[in-house]
Amino acid sequence: MKNPLISTGATGPLDLASVRDQRRAGTRAYAVALLALSLGLLVSVVLATGIGRLDLSWGTIAWVILGKLGFSVPAVDRTTEVVVWGIRLSRVVLSGLVGASLATAGVIFQGLLLNPLADPFTLGVSTGGAFGVALLVILGVGGSFLGLSPLPLGALAGALAAMVVVLTLSRESGRIRKESLILAGIVVSTFLSALISLIKSLDEESLSAIVFWIMGSFSGRGWIHVGFLLPYAALGLALALSYHRELDILALGEEQSHHLGVTVSKVRLKLLLGASLLTAGAVSVSGVIGFVGLVVPHLVRVLAGPSHGRLLVLSAFTGALILIWADVVSRVLLASGQELPVGVVTALIGGPFFFYLLKSRRTRGMW
Amino acid sequence: MIQVQDLSLGYGERLVLKDLNFQVEAGEFVGILGPNGSGKSTLIHALCGLIAPKRGRISIKDRGLEDLASRMRAQILAVVPQVSDMRFPFNCLEIVLMGRYPRRRRWGSLTDDDLLWALKSMRRTTTEHLQDRPVTEVSGGERQRVVIARALAQDPEFLLLDEATSSLDVRKKLEIFEILKFLNATKGLTVLCAMHDLNLAALYCGRLMFIKDGGIIQDGPTEEVFTPEVLARVYQTPMEVIRHPGHQRPYAVMLPLTPAELEESAPEASLV
Numbered sequence: 137m138k139n140p141l142i143s144t145g146a147t148g149p150l151d152l153a154s155v156r157d158q159r160r161a162g163t164r165a166y167a168v169a170l171l172a173l174s175l176g177l178l179v180s181v182v183l184a185t186g187i188g189r190l191d192l193s194w195g196t197i198a199w200v201i202l203g204k205l206g207f208s209v210p211a212v213d214r215t216t217e218v219v220v221w222g223i224r225l226s227r228v229v230l231s232g233l234v235g236a237s238l239a240t241a242g243v244i245f246q247g248l249l250l251n252p253l254a255d256p257f258t259l260g261v262s263t264g265g266a267f268g269v270a271l272l273v274i275l276g277v278g279g280s281f282l283g284l285s286p287l288p289l290g291a292l293a294g295a296l297a298a299m300v301v302v303l304t305l306s307r308e309s310g311r312i313r314k315e316s317l318i319l320a321g322i323v324v325s326t327f328l329s330a331l332i333s334l335i336k337s338l339d340e341e342s343l344s345a346i347v348f349w350i351m352g353s354f355s356g357r358g359w360i361h362v363g364f365l366l367p368y369a370a371l372g373l374a375l376a377l378s379y380h381r382e383l384d385i386l387a388l389g390e391e392q393s394h395h396l397g398v399t400v401s402k403v404r405l406k407l408l409l410g411a412s413l414l415t416a417g418a419v420s421v422s423g424v425i426g427f428v429g430l431v432v433p434h435l436v437r438v439l440a441g442p443s444h445g446r447l448l449v450l451s452a453f454t455g456a457l458i459l460i461w462a463d464v465v466s467r468v469l470l471a472s473g474q475e476l477p478v479g480v481v482t483a484l485i486g487g488p489f490f491f492y493l494l495k496s497r498r499t500r501g502m503w
Numbered sequence: 504m505i506q507v508q509d510l511s512l513g514y515g516e517r518l519v520l521k522d523l524n525f526q527v528e529a530g531e532f533v534g535i536l537g538p539n540g541s542g543k544s545t546l547i548h549a550l551c552g553l554i555a556p557k558r559g560r561i562s563i564k565d566r567g568l569e570d571l572a573s574r575m576r577a578q579i580l581a582v583v584p585q586v587s588d589m590r591f592p593f594n595c596l597e598i599v600l601m602g603r604y605p606r607r608r609r610w611g612s613l614t615d616d617d618l619l620w621a622l623k624s625m626r627r628t629t630t631e632h633l634q635d636r637p638v639t640e641v642s643g644g645e646r647q648r649v650v651i652a653r654a655l656a657q658d659p660e661f662l663l664l665d666e667a668t669s670s671l672d673v674r675k676k677l678e679i680f681e682i683l684k685f686l687n688a689t690k691g692l693t694v695l696c697a698m699h700d701l702n703l704a705a706l707y708c709g710r711l712m713f714i715k716d717g718g719i720i721q722d723g724p725t726e727e728v729f730t731p732e733v734l735a736r737v738y739q740t741p742m743e744v745i746r747h748p749g750h751q752r753p754y755a756v757m758l759p760l761t762p763a764e765l766e767e768s769a770p771e772a773s774l775v
Contacts, residue, residue, distance in 0.1 A: 150622040152615060155596070155634070159613075250590050385601050387591045391584060394553055396657070397577025397605035442591040 166446050169439075173453035177232065180457055184228045184464050189473060190219050201225065226358040231463040231478070232456035233362065234354075234422050235432075237369045237414040238262075239455025240448050242429025244376050244411040247387040247444055248404060252493055253318045255429030256415040260298045260324035262426070265419035266349060267328040268294020270335045285364045285420070292368075292416035298324055299412060329424075351477030352425035354463050361421040368417025373452065375410030379403055380445040387442070425479045427486020428455055428462075434493065458482075504528055505550065505661065505695075510559035512542065512549050518557060519545045521717045527695060529660065532687045534708035534725075535697040538738055541715045543697035544585070547665040550695070551582045563661070577605035581654035583667040587646065592637035595649045599625055602656030624655035628682055644675035651679065655686070662686075664696035668703070676700070680707045702754045705729050713737045729753045739764075 185197055196212060200220040203209040212220075242255040249259075256262040272290035302324050306316035329350050336346040348355060376383070382403045385393045393400050418425070432455045433447065440446050459478070462485075466476040510523040519542040527533055535543050548554045550561060552568050561568040563579060571579075581602070589598075602624070603617040625631045628648040633641055638649060647667060654662060662683070668676040684707055686692040698704050704711060704725075711728050713720040715737050721728045734742040734755055741758040 150619060150626060152619055152622065155618055155622065156615070158635075159618075247591075250588075252590075381604065381607075384593070384597075385604060388598075388601075389588050389590075391553065392587055394573070395551060395577065395582040395584070396601055396653075397574040399573045437591075442593050443597065 166440070166450075169450060170453070173450065173457070177453060177457055177460075180460050181225070181228050181232065184460050185220060185224045187464050187468060188219075188224060190216075192216065192220060196220070222358060226362060227354050227463070228460055230357050230362050230365070230421060231354050231459045233365055233369055234418040234425065235428055235455035235457070235459025235462075236452040237365070237372065237418040237455075238425060238428040238459070239432035239451040240373055240376055240429075241411040241414040241418075242455075243433045243444065243448050243451050244383065244407050244414075245429065246433055247383045248407055248411075249312065249317060250387065250389060251314055251317055252434070253430065253490065254321075255427065255433075256295075256411070256418075257325070257424065257426035258318050258430060258490075259321040260302050260328065261295045261321075261412065261415050262419050262424045263325040263328040263332070263350075264298020264301075265291035265295035265416045266424045267298070267332055268292070268416075269420050270332045270349070274335050274339050288364055288368050288417050288420040291420035292412060295412045295416045295419065298328065299408065348477050349423040350479075352423040352479035352482075353466070353475065353477045354422055355475050357421060365417040365421050368413045368420075372410045372412075372414035372417065373448070375406055375413070376448055377445070379407055379410075380443075380448055383407060383444040384442075387444070423477075423479070425459070425482055427482045427489065428459055430493075431486050431489050432458060434489075504564060505693075506560075506562045506565075507550075508560045508562075510549065510561060511557045512545050512554065513557050514554075518717065520714065523559070523719060525712065525719065525722060527661075527693060529693050530687070530691045532684070532694045532707065532709045533696070534704035534711045535695065535714065536699075536701065536704055536711055536737070537714040537720075542717070543714065544665050546714065547582070547663050547695070547697050551580060551663055552576060574605040577657055577659075579659060580661045580663065581657040581659035583647070583651050583654050583662070583664045585666040585669060587650045589638045589646065592639045594635050595630060595633040595638050595641065596621060596625070596635065598638050598649055599630075599652045599656050602653035605657060620656050620658060621652075624652040625649075627655060627686070628652040629678070644671045647671060647675075648679065651682065659692070661693045661695065664694070664698075666697055666699060669699055676703060683707065701734070705753050705755065706750075725753070729755070731755075 182194065182197060182201075186192055186194060196216055197220050199209045199212050200217050203212065203217075204221055238256055241261075245254040245256065245259060245261075246252060268290040269287050271294070272287055277286050277290070302317065302320045303312065305320035305324070306312050308316070332350060333346050336349065382393075382398050385396050385398050386400070386404065386407070390400050432451050436447055436450045436454055440450050459482070462481040463478045466478040466481050469476055469481075505527040507523050507525050510520065511518055512520045512523075523546070535546060537543050545554070549556055550568075552571075555569070563571065563576075568576070599621045600613065600617065603613070603620060607613070607617065622631070625634065628651050630645065630648045630652050633645060633649060638646060641649065647670075651667070664683075668679050671679070680703060683692075683694050683696075687694050696704075696708070708725055710723065711725050712722045713728065713733060720737055721733045729744060731742050731744050734740070734744070740760065741764065742755045743758060744753050744755050746753050
């Protein structure tokens with residue numbers, strides 16, 4: 137039986153080869169982007185380590201890093217070594233890891249909740265995590281055990297609790313309402329910020345400590361914090377990457393995902409857990425840093441398309457790059473030599489971007 | 504074969520459909536018809552496992568629907584919803600390739616076979632030229648054909664359509680039903696579609712099932728059940744059924760409501 141309608145348009149054999157070639161070209165472009173980002177990250181780490189009040193030559197920095205990595209190098213004096221390795225490099229690495237975590241968490245939230253304005257900060261998940269940490273600190277729970285701290289666990293509990301509250305608030309007869317979602321997130325976030333301020337004030341901490349916690353900061357952070365974050369970031373990223381195909385499908389909505397054979401409730405739970413792990417890890421070491429998870433996924437999506445496998449990886453790199461440089465700006469911006477909370481820098485970039493998304497024609501249909 | 508036994512469906516306390524019993528054999532082309540709110544969509548949702556039955560049992564190929572793992576189910580049964588929301592600018596080929604999800608291994612990469620299935624499905628639905636276009640930027644009719652291509656890429660034995668063509672113009676409707684007819688005739692694809700358009704149903708479906716007031720009113724070969732009496736009963740509208748002199752299929756012509764009939768339906772039509 138021949139169907140005349142079906143033979144309209146293209147005829148002849150299916151052009152598998154050209155489609156395959158096209159996909160290969162896509163993979164090549166991805167590999168190139170990955171290579172460029174890795175190089176950029178490497179260069180950024182060294183450059184960012186070099187910037188600060190104590191002037192250091194690139195050579196000294198290279199010697200210290202290579203020396204720590206086990207190469208035999210000329211001796212460097214003790215102070216320089218501490219500044220480069222103990223203070224600056226650890227901070228740069230930490231800010232990179234936090235940037236990567238927040239950006240990938242943003243990718244997951246946007247895909248799962250079908251909302252272009254979703255990110256750990258706008259959903260209140262970050263502030264929930266920060267509240268969890270503040271609560272543990274005032275209760276006197278702290279320290280570390282085998283390099284692991286209970287603080288990220290507190291952040292995870294807080295993040296999950298805030299997420300449940302926000303999702304419940306924005307749910308109406310079984311469906312999450314897009315407008316309410318971000319509204320609920322901002323309300324929960326504002327409320328919890330106030331509670332954090334209250335707790336910290338009762339604890340007689342200085343105002344600047346509170347601001348640094350609510351606006352986020354890497355001030356005085358070191359390798360131990362990298363250790364706190366690393367297991368959470370690794371686990372969260374692994375979860376997200378192993379379900380990236382499902383994330384693509386879930387980004388079409390619940391119903392279509394069901395039809396395509398995704399076990400929606402199970403997979404969604406795992407992905408939300410992954411995003412919460414990433415957020416909680418980041419918040420427990422740096423406080424609430426907004427908008428990284430909002431801006432980065434959009435930037436990457438424009439360049440690399442919406443497929444989540446690549447989106448996650450490229451966003452991790454881009455998030456790391458952006459937060460490393462945001463932290464450098466926060467360190468050097470004030471002439472007095474004082475530090476700004478890094479969240480101030482990200483909000484200055486992220487706020488206008490949020491408005492752009494709100495008004496842009498490209499994303500208006502999305503929410 | 505799809506087998507439905509003593510099936511009751513509803514939301515919360517409210518039952519929409521009660522004690523349904525029917526079977527759909529492999530290779531059938533079945534239209535599900537009924538007035539608004541009669542439960543056509545609810546039935547389709549239940550048949551694809553989206554909502555759980557209140558009572559009774561649905562089995563597909565002699566296996567309980569609820570016992571089928573999601574991936575297994577999606578290998579046997581594909582669904583084309585009334586509207587498919589697309590928020591992210593995946594290109595159409597990527598959307599169609601998602602139809603291969605239930606057939607791909609967890610960690611396996613995309614095979615040539617997957618690509619071939621996607622291309623074949625796009626050829627069949629005349630969407631090949633849309634491969635590189637973002638799905639967010641194609642027209643409604645094109646998008647629906649892409650979604651059908653995705654369903655075909657699942658390589659299913661059963662295809663359920665939930666008013667999949669309701670929002671399309673006449674030409675697009677016919678194109679889609681021609682594709683379904685072709686696949687039904689040549690590949691033995693079993694088609695079940697909930698629909699509104701009586702004449703479209705009469706033109707393509709071999710069997711019609713009329714549902715109303717929570718149950719099946721009539722179920723049988725189109726030739727036998729597409730009668731003025733049944734239509735009048737289901738839609739409370741006087742209809743005349745005429746056989747087209749060319750293709751010999753029946754079609755319905757609605758007649759204006761008489762004052763008496765308007766009176767009869769007054770409580771329901773009180774908004775008018």
